[in-house]
Amino acid sequence: MVRTRIAPSPTGYPHIGTIYQVLFDYVYAKQHNGKFIMRLEDTDQARFVPGSEDVIYKSLEWFGLNPEESPKIGGPYKPYRQSERLPIYQKYAKELIEKKHAYYCFCTKERLDEMRKEQQAKKMNPMYDKHCRNLGQKEVNKNLENKIPFVIRMAVPENQTIILNDLIVGEVKFESKTIDDQVIIKADGYPTYHLAVVVDDHLMEITHIFRGREWLPSTPKHVLLYQFFEWKIPEHGHLPLILNSDGKGKLSKRFNHASVDYYHHLGYLPEAILNYLANLVWFHEGGKEIYDLNEFIKLFDIKKIGSQGARFDLQKLDWVNGIYIRNMKQETLNEKIMDFYKDKNLPKDIVLKTIPLIQERIKKLSDYLPLCEFFFKAPEKYEVDLANKKDFFKQVHQELEKVTDWKTGLIGESLINLAKKLEIKNSQFFMDMRVVITGKKISPPLNESMEILEKEECLRRLTID
Incomplete structure (x- = not known):
């Protein structure tokens, strides 16, 4: 069975890029009669934002992209919250050490800082120098007995070409000499993303992973971990980046319109946003620009995803949203407007009478009251x-x-x-x-x-x- 997942971190509020990724996870799973699940990556306790987990659930619900398994509803692979799975990661980290695919690193912060300074002075890429990889077993045991703080690092093999056959990008090759001996267990005992995501995806039987192209450089580390454990590697599809409106760089969280809340508060329709996000990188076989989620599920072909990043154009989104509003039944639009302005206590009968006058004129729900306030005062x-x-x-x-x-x-x-x-x-x-x-x-x-x-x-x- 096809199983896809979204694994957000509760370190802030949902980004439109997250919904973009979720859309393809959800559609691919539904198209193949599979399951789409949610796992919470909450191991970065320092960046945890209270309340953000609940906002993630509400955002997925607003878009109708509801997972079938999650920390909230449970499932056969629980727990779905990484902070509740720490003994699992410790077990697999120790397995890697036993297989010589990982090692204890006792380097102090001061030594690592000095090492990086020297590398920068020589204009070298900052990478761990493998100092502790060469420690003898007696010294390792002694350090552990003396409770010297440590991290666990993966032992990247030398002179190896790592190959990924990506569903979207195609064949990608990486040379192991360019890959750092990544920390997989931090000093506080928590796993880093790289170990946790591989272990969880395997144990939860994830078959397909869709994520942004910016994650491609980290993928060889994951491929190696799968090889170390002798596990089957899930299919990967690295989606084209969503770019800023000027086409320069990935859509930044610094911009208001990167946040899901921005669209909710301005009265965009979630179905219109999903349609627009699909259009950014996928091409409808009939040349259509307006289609609902069910049609996208039916016709989606991963081979038709473009390879180039797509500029996020708010004016084009306004156009798509406006078409959805114009195509809506008047009674439905009335309900949408009443819900959007529920704190205004607008008279429902008057709003309904105004719909024929403004339905062709507004592009989002927040356009309604500036145009129609005179009806109420x-x-x-x-x-x-x-x-x-x-x-x-x-x-x-x-x-x-x-x-x-x-x-x-x-x-x-x-x-x-x-x-x-x-x-x-x-x-x-x-x-x-x-x-x-x-x-x-x-x-x-x-x-x-x-x-x-x-x-x-x-x-x-x-x-x-």
Whole structure:
């Protein structure tokens, strides 16, 4: 059975790049009737952020990318939290030592700092010099008996070519001489990422690993660990990077739009975001740009993933999101807007009436209230100075009082007739009317808006101080 996983760390809030990776994990598993699981990599206690684990769950739920096994719901391979698996890592680290594929390192911080300084002075790549790899067993035992602090390092073989056949990148070769003797157990007894991820993926029977291209340089260490343990290596697929909007470098966490919360708070639709993320690197066989998750699962072909990094373009995401909004049933959009603005206590019946006026105009849910706030409260200021228009609005007031059936067509007919009678150009006439009713020069259709506001409220707004 195909088994994929996401293994986030609770060291911050979810990044859009994490969702990008999860999307391919989830889709590949579902396409092959497999399972998508979540494991929590919480061994970096110094960077732990309280509450971030819960935010990870909520983000996955918001996107509908729910794992079938996780620390929250359990499963046959529990525990799914790395901090609860420490004895497992210790066991396998000792196995590597017994097989001479790892060794104890007793080097002090001062010695390592001095070593790096010398390497930098000689313009060498900073790598451990294997000093403790050559210690005799008696000296190792003595150090352990004396409780000298240590880490455990993997023993990278010399002069070996390490080959990875990547599902996306193709064949990649690494030379062992460029690979450091990586620490796999830290001085506090916790594993580093490299040991924990290999052990967990094997024990949890993960068959396919999708992750960002930036992780490719660390993969030969994992390949070696699989070889040391004589375990089958899962299939790897290193996804193209998501680049900053200028195309220079990986999408940085420093930018607001790298955070999942950014999209949630601005009213983007999760299904639109997933569609956009898929489009960044995958090409629909029919040339379509708009398709839902089920269609993506059905048609996904890993061979059609591009090899180049893709620029994250917020304007293109706005376009995709706008199409999803336009294609939505009015009742559904009404529910989405009500939920987005639930703290505003907007009247549901009024919001529903406004949907036909704004559905073609908004690109995200947060666009709604700036465009429609005048439906819920009279404008407190105007984008045009109306101080010398009092007499004009008094005449409009008198004319509209005569309209007995307050409908869009009759409102418009009455206003057009008055503009003609007063010999005012329609453009100027209706601009003034739009501003006095809505406060703005640009708004939803005026006559339809006035029908929704009802006669009494419109007449009240025509009386300006």
